[in-house]
Amino acid sequence: MDKYKIGLVSLGCDKNRVDSEIMLGMLKNKYDLTDEPQEADIIIVNTCGFIESSKQESIDTILEMAQYKKDHQCKLLMATGCLTQRYGEELLKLMPELDIILGVNNYGFLDSYVEKFIKDRERIMAVDYLDEGINDGERIITTGFGQTAYLRISEGCSNNCTYCIIPKIRGKYRSRPMENILKEAKALADAGTTELIIVAQDTTRYGTDLYGKKALPELLQKLKAIESLKWIRVLYLYPEEFNDELIAEIRDNEKVVKYLDLPIQHISDTVLRRMARRTKKAGIQELIAKLRREVPGIVLRTSLIVGFPQETEEEFQELYDFVEEARFDKLGVFTYSKEEGTPAALMTGQVRKDTKEKRRDAIMRRQQEISRSINESKVGRIEDVLIEGRDENGYYGRNAEMAPEIDGNVVVSSSRELVVGTYVTVKITRAEEYDLFGEVYSAE
Numbered sequence: 465m466d467k468y469k470i471g472l473v474s475l476g477c478d479k480n481r482v483d484s485e486i487m488l489g490m491l492k493n494k495y496d497l498t499d500e501p502q503e504a505d506i507i508i509v510n511t512c513g514f515i516e517s518s519k520q521e522s523i524d525t526i527l528e529m530a531q532y533k534k535d536h537q538c539k540l541l542m543a544t545g546c547l548t549q550r551y552g553e554e555l556l557k558l559m560p561e562l563d564i565i566l567g568v569n570n571y572g573f574l575d576s577y578v579e580k581f582i583k584d585r586e587r588i589m590a591v592d593y594l595d596e597g598i599n600d601g602e603r604i605i606t607t608g609f610g611q612t613a614y615l616r617i618s619e620g621c622s623n624n625c626t627y628c629i630i631p632k633i634r635g636k637y638r639s640r641p642m643e644n645i646l647k648e649a650k651a652l653a654d655a656g657t658t659e660l661i662i663v664a665q666d667t668t669r670y671g672t673d674l675y676g677k678k679a680l681p682e683l684l685q686k687l688k689a690i691e692s693l694k695w696i697r698v699l700y701l702y703p704e705e706f707n708d709e710l711i712a713e714i715r716d717n718e719k720v721v722k723y724l725d726l727p728i729q730h731i732s733d734t735v736l737r738r739m740a741r742r743t744k745k746a747g748i749q750e751l752i753a754k755l756r757r758e759v760p761g762i763v764l765r766t767s768l769i770v771g772f773p774q775e776t777e778e779e780f781q782e783l784y785d786f787v788e789e790a791r792f793d794k795l796g797v798f799t800y801s802k803e804e805g806t807p808a809a810l811m812t813g814q815v816r817k818d819t820k821e822k823r824r825d826a827i828m829r830r831q832q833e834i835s836r837s838i839n840e841s842k843v844g845r846i847e848d849v850l851i852e853g854r855d856e857n858g859y860y861g862r863n864a865e866m867a868p869e870i871d872g873n874v875v876v877s878s879s880r881e882l883v884v885g886t887y888v889t890v891k892i893t894r895a896e897e898y899d900l901f902g903e904v905y906s907a908e
Contacts, residue, residue: 470497473507474606504536505538513633541562603648626808659696662697669702696719699725765792775800788834842900847890851882
């Protein structure tokens with residue numbers, strides 16, 4: 465008998481993507497993998513349950529995939545991830561289309577659950593809450609052509625911000641042993657990865673639970689020794705955990721791209737206090753100034769939340785003025801999402817939906833102008849671009865200042881054929897709000 469074919473849809477963050485890649489790695493020897501849901505005998509939806517919009521996207525995707533049970537050859541529909549961890553019982557009752565429901569801690573039993581359902585045809589739910597262990601194992605890389613891969617260095621979070629449900633879904637912060645991380649990084653590099661993206665809920669905290677110290681600088685130094693890596697990108701660095709050792713490592717390590725994602729969320733001290741963030745406005749301003757002083761050419765990205773409970777017009781204006789003052793290279797704005805089970809959901813003074821959206825749009829309009837101005841200053845620069853594909857506009861890729869899927873692209877014109885997954889030298893000739901345009905550069 466031919467092997468069953470498995471298709472997987474991964475939603476949500478890049479940490480979730482790593483889980484999806486581990487699941488594919490677990491199943492690849494017993495089942496064939498397919499990107500086409502109409503060909504799949506088994507479909508897995510790895511869900512996100514972080515905010516309301518992501519929950520709705522997960523439910524819509526499950527229902528969309530359920531149609532393949534009716535119209536095509538799907539025999540088993542499974543949902544995994546944060547939504548199922550959070551709402552497993554409800555999904556079991558409300559979505560009879562689902563045959564297996566797994567939480568974020570149950571992937572180690574994935575193969576046996578699939579076999580059990582195929583044998584018994586009885587629905588399975590396993591959403592155990594565990595504060596230990598981290599999903600690990602061989603992965604099937606799903607980003608690009610394998611030249612870019614995410615590397616998770618920890619699981620869970622212990623920051624307990626009042627708006628965030630992650631600690632209740634993913635558990636407390638737990639670092640992966642450094643030797644495991646380095647082994648995986650070496651395997652990824654040997655398989656062709658040249659851009660390694662370091663992720664965790666909070667990368668700056670790495671090692672504090674295992675080694676009693678912040679060990680991210682040491683990890684970056686050891687990753688640098690992997691010869692075939694060209695770019696090491698670090699995301700989700702919480703500002704309160706920075707120290708001089710980390711700044712020096714970012715500055716001096718030639719493989720660490722000078723691009724940092726600092727999720728500050730707000731700048732008003734009163735809002736930050738209600739969020740239970742451990743930073744204050746003055747500390748954030750000092751860190752930004754220090755990074756720009758100590759790391760020449762540093763590119764800073766941040767994410768903000770508007771419409772947090774009780775946010776006044778004055779507090780919002782303070783945030784708007786700060787965006788103007790700080791001039792982040794990249795910036796994303798989210799409207800506050802009221803998540804059950806979080807302290808913020810119980811706060812008085814919930815902000816109206818239209819007010820939240822108006823505040824988000826105001827900041828994003830201003831940031832567009834800032835981003836265009838910053839990008840226009842890059843015209844004439846010569847830099848390396850990782851080619852990721854080709855469309856009707858020509859080749860496209862990213863420079864070191866762009867993270868995949870959240871930042872823009874560099875559109876590259878070339879008189880010769882370019883190979884996806886390789887780096888080419890490009891001269892920037894034009895700029896828009898988020899994208900850059902250039903041509904292959906020759907020094908001749």
